Amino acid sequence: MSLDYVKFTPGFEQFMPKEYRDMVEHGPFGKKTTVSQMGSFKEILEEHPMCAGCAMTLFIRLAIIAFPNPEDTITVGTAGCGRLAISQAAIPFVYGNYGDQNGVASGLSRGLRLRFGDKPKDVVVIAGDGGTADIGFQQVLHSWFRKERFTTIMLDNEVYGNTGGQESGMTTRGAVLKMAPLGKKFEKMDMVTMAKVAGCSYIATVVPNNPRRVESVIKKAVLIARDIGPTYIQAYTSCNIEYAIPTDKVMEDAKTVEDDRYKFTEYVSDEAKAYLAERYGYKEFVPKAPVAVTTA
Amino acid sequence: MEPISVIGTKNKKGQVFTDPRVMMRDAPRTPSFYTGSEVIKEAIRRASIDVMIAYPITPQSEAAALIGELFAEGYIGDYFRGESEFAVMSQCAGAAFGGARVFTTTAGPGTMRAMENFPMWAGARLPIQCIVTCRGINSPLSIQPDTIEISYLMQTGMLVWHAETAQDFYDWILMGYMVSEEPEVHLPLALCCDGFFVTHTKDVVDLTPTDMCLPPYDPYRSPVPCMDMECPPVRMMRDPFIMKSNYISYATHASWQQEVWAAAERSRKHTIAWLNGLIETENSDADILIVTSGTAVSQGREAIRLLADEGIRVGLVKIKTLRPWPEEEIREATKHATHIIVPEFNVIGWMAKEIKATIPRSERVVAGPRVCGGMTMPPEIIVEEIKRALGIRSTTLAARG
Numbered sequence: 030m031s032l033d034y035v036k037f038t039p040g041f042e043q044f045m046p047k048e049y050r051d052m053v054e055h056g057p058f059g060k061k062t063t064v065s066q067m068g069s070f071k072e073i074l075e076e077h078p079m080c081a082g083c084a085m086t087l088f089i090r091l092a093i094i095a096f097p098n099p100e101d102t103i104t105v106g107t108a109g110c111g112r113l114a115i116s117q118a119a120i121p122f123v124y125g126n127y128g129d130q131n132g133v134a135s136g137l138s139r140g141l142r143l144r145f146g147d148k149p150k151d152v153v154v155i156a157g158d159g160g161t162a163d164i165g166f167q168q169v170l171h172s173w174f175r176k177e178r179f180t181t182i183m184l185d186n187e188v189y190g191n192t193g194g195q196e197s198g199m200t201t202r203g204a205v206l207k208m209a210p211l212g213k214k215f216e217k218m219d220m221v222t223m224a225k226v227a228g229c230s231y232i233a234t235v236v237p238n239n240p241r242r243v244e245s246v247i248k249k250a251v252l253i254a255r256d257i258g259p260t261y262i263q264a265y266t267s268c269n270i271e272y273a274i275p276t277d278k279v280m281e282d283a284k285t286v287e288d289d290r291y292k293f294t295e296y297v298s299d300e301a302k303a304y305l306a307e308r309y310g311y312k313e314f315v316p317k318a319p320v321a322v323t324t325a
Numbered sequence: 326m327e328p329i330s331v332i333g334t335k336n337k338k339g340q341v342f343t344d345p346r347v348m349m350r351d352a353p354r355t356p357s358f359y360t361g362s363e364v365i366k367e368a369i370r371r372a373s374i375d376v377m378i379a380y381p382i383t384p385q386s387e388a389a390a391l392i393g394e395l396f397a398e399g400y401i402g403d404y405f406r407g408e409s410e411f412a413v414m415s416q417c418a419g420a421a422f423g424g425a426r427v428f429t430t431t432a433g434p435g436t437m438r439a440m441e442n443f444p445m446w447a448g449a450r451l452p453i454q455c456i457v458t459c460r461g462i463n464s465p466l467s468i469q470p471d472t473i474e475i476s477y478l479m480q481t482g483m484l485v486w487h488a489e490t491a492q493d494f495y496d497w498i499l500m501g502y503m504v505s506e507e508p509e510v511h512l513p514l515a516l517c518c519d520g521f522f523v524t525h526t527k528d529v530v531d532l533t534p535t536d537m538c539l540p541p542y543d544p545y546r547s548p549v550p551c552m553d554m555e556c557p558p559v560r561m562m563r564d565p566f567i568m569k570s571n572y573i574s575y576a577t578h579a580s581w582q583q584e585v586w587a588a589a590e591r592s593r594k595h596t597i598a599w600l601n602g603l604i605e606t607e608n609s610d611a612d613i614l615i616v617t618s619g620t621a622v623s624q625g626r627e628a629i630r631l632l633a634d635e636g637i638r639v640g641l642v643k644i645k646t647l648r649p650w651p652e653e654e655i656r657e658a659t660k661h662a663t664h665i666i667v668p669e670f671n672v673i674g675w676m677a678k679e680i681k682a683t684i685p686r687s688e689r690v691v692a693g694p695r696v697c698g699g700m701t702m703p704p705e706i707i708v709e710e711i712k713r714a715l716g717i718r719s720t721t722l723a724a725r726g
């Protein structure tokens with residue numbers, strides 16, 4: 030988007046609604062806002078109708094703040110709790126059908142590349158675990174195999190939240206949920222390994238209680254997807270309603286789950302490392318000067 | 326401010342972006358002997374398509390692959406094979422959301438597999454064109470011609486046209502984009518034909534010059550925002566309507582559905598201008614009329630010739646668009662008819678049902694003959710149906726050697 034759009038037409042300033050004025054004057058467009066500035070700028074996502082204390086909402090909020098180029102970012106989602114918040118952000122949200130988000134994003138990212146050439150337009154998929162690992166599985170995997178250049182974020186609450194708490198492929202084994210009356214019979218799906226096998230250039234697992242880390246992985250994932258290949262972030266975003274987590278214990282739960290099965294992991298392909306170092310100055314990926322080896 | 330016109334400029338293949346009216350109506354035509362699949366390719370060569378997404382299913386696989394050749398030659402911006410028809414239609418939606426002109430093809434089980442996408446396309450106002458080369462959807466698996474899938478497409482909110490010949494196909498592919506992309510229409514088009522009969526037979530088709538092509542799609546003529554983040558950063562939605570069980574939510578969904586169907590209605594005037602009417606008639610003053618669409622029309626023409634030899638005069642109404650449905654036109658064309666014969670290539674007789682629901686004195690409709698599952702429709706069975714309706718005895722076909 031030309032940042033000219035984020036201006037008032039001269040003479041119209043006073044007639045614009047306050048909400049819009051705030052977005053233009055104090056929004057993040059064209060600025061490099063960070064999560065540490067939260068509370069001091071107008072956020073792209075504010076109101077949402079999700080349950081009080083829902084960790085997914087916090088994660089989505091952090092993720093959107095972390096977008097490296099919000100003025101040229103388009104989100105793609107699907108049915109599920111997350112869409113209720115994402116669709117209220119002040120950037121476009123595309124919805125197709127339940128589970129087809131990675132197909133829609135494939136077409137979208139190709140269409141935008143045809144139209145805008147090298148000017149980056151970041152496409153970011155944000156979908157639930159059911160949408161990603163169950164009903165959308167085929168389209169997710171194929172978009173990765175095709176090396177489609179966009180980011181996929183799984184909001185993993187380990188349950189179908191929006192339809193009232195049914196087992197998903199990402200539910201842990203043994204959990205008793207709707208449609209798993211005797212407990213889930215098989216293991217939590219290992220989507221991280223599948224992302225690796227399918228050729229994602231960047232893969233990370235995170236929980237929402239470390240905002241800077243969330244910001245860091247989202248930024249890297251979006252930047253790498255611009256030019257190198259598909260990127261995947263799997264975030265634990267608990268469903269306090271279906272798992273009966275008291276709202277004041279949501280962060281504590283995230284910590285417990287982090288220690289148990291959601292340790293921070295990050296995979297960056299060599300090509301992606303070189304790209305981040307060269308193009309975006311990521312120091313940690315600058316190749317170390319070879320240590321001189323002397324042979325006697 | 327006048328938009329800068331691209332008319333007269335060249336694309337990277339050296340084709341000149343031409344005023345579609347000039348290209349379709351005034352430009353010289355070259356008669357060419359092609360299969361229906363090749364005709365699809367030739368139309369697409371001239372359609373300034375940004376994205377085509379393909380998936381194999383008989384009888385459209387050949388056309389879909391030929392368009393891949395066009396991509397390799399540089400006539401199409403992007404092209405790939407998706408992983409299923411549902412995925413393909415989702416991918417098409419994504420490209421269209423991003424402002425691309427999109428084309429795809431499918432058939433039979435592919436249409437059914439993709440079905441969830443079609444009302445979504447219509448609701449999202451994506452002017453994608455999908456060629457549907459109809460085939461059976463029954464079990465056991467069949468690849469033969471059968472038009473039953475059209476009856477499902479007719480309820481999706483898409484524009485649905487039914488081509489009789491390869492010439493229809495060629496012209497309607499190009500004209501289809503012009504109608505679909507009108508700002509007051511902006512709907513997807515299912516351009517149907519009867520598989521094999523049209524796709525795999527050769528016919529002489531008059532083609533427009535190869536060095537002329539349609540002007541590119543302008544996504545900013547869309548009635549809904551293009552999802553390219555080239556617009557002011559408004560919040561597009563407050564309180565997703567899916568969340569609410571209240572009157573405002575219901576009214577929003579209801580009015581949007583009505584708007585989609587109203588947009589299809591508004592396509593009438595554009596379609597009439599491009600297709601020269603939603604129906605075509607011959608001798609519609611005759612007492613007996615054959616009224617149908619697709620290749621059943623061609624078989625009807627043969628039956629009319631056979632009956633003329635016996636001194637029985639029969640007229641013809643060819644229905645070109647099923648959505649919008651040419652209600653007034655059909656009522657007018659059939660007003661004097663005593664017998665309305667509706668031959669169809671499907672078991673349920675959806676066309677006869679539509680006509681019965683349209684005209685007064687619907688007992689005039691003879692819902693047949695119908696063939697399905699790939700059976701051909703010899704003109705003789707139409708002749709027989711007409712004679713039976715008139716109370717004339719005829720030797721049954723079964724008695725023939």
Ligand SMILES: Cc1ncc(C[n+]2csc(CCOP(=O)(O)OP(=O)(O)O)c2C)c(N)n1
Nearest residue numbers: 108109110127157158159160188189190191
């Ligand atoms: C084709 C189709 N099947 C089923 C549904 C119903 N549905 C809506 S949301 C949802 C569950 C979402 O679960 P998940 O993807 O895990 O996201 P969450 O709500 O947990 O964030 C389902 C099954 C639908 N909308 N469309």
Ligand code: SF4
Nearest residue numbers: 080083110190268269
């Ligand atoms: S149902 Fe669960 S995931 Fe959905 S909004 Fe409520 S707490 Fe969040």
